[in-house]
Amino acid sequence: MAKNYYETLGVDKKASKEEVKKAFHKLAHKHHPDKKGGNDAKFKEISEAYAILSDDKKRTEYDAYGQTFAGGQPNAGFNDFDFSQFTGSNQGFQNFDFSDLGDIFGDIFGGGARSQGRPRGRDISIDLELTFEESMFGIERKVLLTKLSTCDTCSGTGAKKGTELLTCKTCQGNGQIHETKKSFFGTVSVTRVCTACRGSGKVPKEVCETCHGGGILRKQEELRVVVPSGIDNSEVIRMTGRGEAVQGGTPGDLYIKIHVKPHPKLFREGNNLITELSVKLSDAILGSEYKIASLEGPLSITIPSGISFGEVLRVKGKGVPVSKTLRGDLLIKVSIAIPQKLSKNAKELLEKLKAEGI
Numbered sequence: 528m529a530k531n532y533y534e535t536l537g538v539d540k541k542a543s544k545e546e547v548k549k550a551f552h553k554l555a556h557k558h559h560p561d562k563k564g565g566n567d568a569k570f571k572e573i574s575e576a577y578a579i580l581s582d583d584k585k586r587t588e589y590d591a592y593g594q595t596f597a598g599g600q601p602n603a604g605f606n607d608f609d610f611s612q613f614t615g616s617n618q619g620f621q622n623f624d625f626s627d628l629g630d631i632f633g634d635i636f637g638g639g640a641r642s643q644g645r646p647r648g649r650d651i652s653i654d655l656e657l658t659f660e661e662s663m664f665g666i667e668r669k670v671l672l673t674k675l676s677t678c679d680t681c682s683g684t685g686a687k688k689g690t691e692l693l694t695c696k697t698c699q700g701n702g703q704i705h706e707t708k709k710s711f712f713g714t715v716s717v718t719r720v721c722t723a724c725r726g727s728g729k730v731p732k733e734v735c736e737t738c739h740g741g742g743i744l745r746k747q748e749e750l751r752v753v754v755p756s757g758i759d760n761s762e763v764i765r766m767t768g769r770g771e772a773v774q775g776g777t778p779g780d781l782y783i784k785i786h787v788k789p790h791p792k793l794f795r796e797g798n799n800l801i802t803e804l805s806v807k808l809s810d811a812i813l814g815s816e817y818k819i820a821s822l823e824g825p826l827s828i829t830i831p832s833g834i835s836f837g838e839v840l841r842v843k844g845k846g847v848p849v850s851k852t853l854r855g856d857l858l859i860k861v862s863i864a865i866p867q868k869l870s871k872n873a874k875e876l877l878e879k880l881k882a883e884g885i
Contacts, residue, residue: 532576532589540590544581551577588650646726646776648675651769655783657754659790663822663848665756670783673747675771677778678738685742685774686731693732695724702728702775727775742774752783756848759795760787792820798855799846803862806830811863821845821857828859836863 533540536550551573560567579585651674657666677683686692694700698721706717720726725742734740750769758764762785770779794801802819810817814832818825821842828840838861846855869877 530576532579535572535576536580538580542580547577547580551581591652646720646773648771648773648776648779650779650782651771652782652784654786655752655754655764656786656788657758658788659793660822661754662758662760662785662787663756665758665848666754668752668754670750670752671747672750672781673745675743675745675773676748677772678735678742678744680737681731681735681742683742683772683774684729684731685735685738685740687733687735690731690733692729695721695728695730697721697723698728700728702726725774743772750781754785757798758785758787760785790820793822795847796858797847798849800855800857801860802857803860805862805864806834807864808866811836811861819859826857830861834861834863837861 533542536547536554538546538550542550554573555570555577556562558566558569558573560570579589651672653670653672655668655670678685681688684692695702698704702721702724703718703726704721706719708715708717721728724730731740735742738744750766752764752766754764764783764785766781766783768778769781772778792802800822804817804819806815806817810830811834812832814834815830816827817830818827820826822845826842826845828842830840840859840861842857842859844854845857848854866873
């Protein structure tokens with residue numbers, strides 16, 4: 528079950544960054560493990576929540592998808608904390624200036640978490656509008672996106688064509704740099720991605736002239752989107768790896784939110800389609816032929832004699848496509864139009880029917 532970070536800190540989803548910070552300070556003071564009555568597990572839990580909600584990008588991802596996409600767990604690196612610098616007294620905690628907590632947690636939760644896996648590009652979300660018929664039968668669309676993509680010239684290496692890649696001298700080819708920082712927790716070990724080689728451990732001897740050694744560049748890219756049949760309004764299609772690229776890592780994902788235009792006559796209800804039909808009183812009594820709307824166009828149906836108001840007729844296999852061979856049904860809700868005005872002749876005929884008990 529996904530964690531509710533807002534509930535963990537006791538703040539509203541619309542809480543400002545300042546309100547989130549104040550809530551964290553209050554709970555951190557209460558649950559710090561070196562305090563009397565402190566709770567180590569609770570302290571880690573609220574620290575994890577703060578690490579996400581205090582970061583604009585992570586908070587946006589969490590609000591949209593219920594998780595973040597930086598790779599690894601938000602509390603990775605927490606086990607490296609040294610709590611030995613605290614005493615049992617809470618005096619130091621009361622006088623401590625928490626203003627630099629964002630930087631500390633940014634290093635520990637952000638950089639530390641990312642360093643345990645390959646870097647990951649940003650996710651992208653777009654909207655796609657479909658007609659009712661397109662959503663029913665599926666369609667293939669081409670969309671043009673401007674995003675960070677892998678350089679075609681160097682295939683993402685950042686090196687000039689035909690030149691070799693050298694071991695990065697900054698990180699000695701590890702792709703990561705280990706640092707020790709001092710914080711109010713004590714001495715903290717932090718691992719971050721090497722900025723010289725961007726985590727690859729290799730640097731080009733000569734840089735690519737197209738991307739200037741970055742391996743990625745912003746450009747327009749045409750993508751083919753296959754919309755499956757029977758997709759519903761507000762559903763989301765996820766295209767793995769079609770988000771923004773990042774050098775030495777995996778690209779993010781593309782999320783496509785579907786918006787279906789309403790049909791003037793047809794309404795969806797699960798795998799069935801619903802339409803309404805008003806028939807004349809005489810046709811309801813005697814029966815008749817009517818044309819109704821369907822996904823394939825106008826469809827002729829038979830109104831049986833003696834049909835009742837509110838009765839539902841069913842046309843099998845004319846509803847929502849469930850698979851290549853299976854479809855829901857088309858349901859027709861019948862209403863009977865009662866004439867507001869009658870001719871003299873019509874009244875006489877109805878009087879005769881009434882006399883016969885009809």
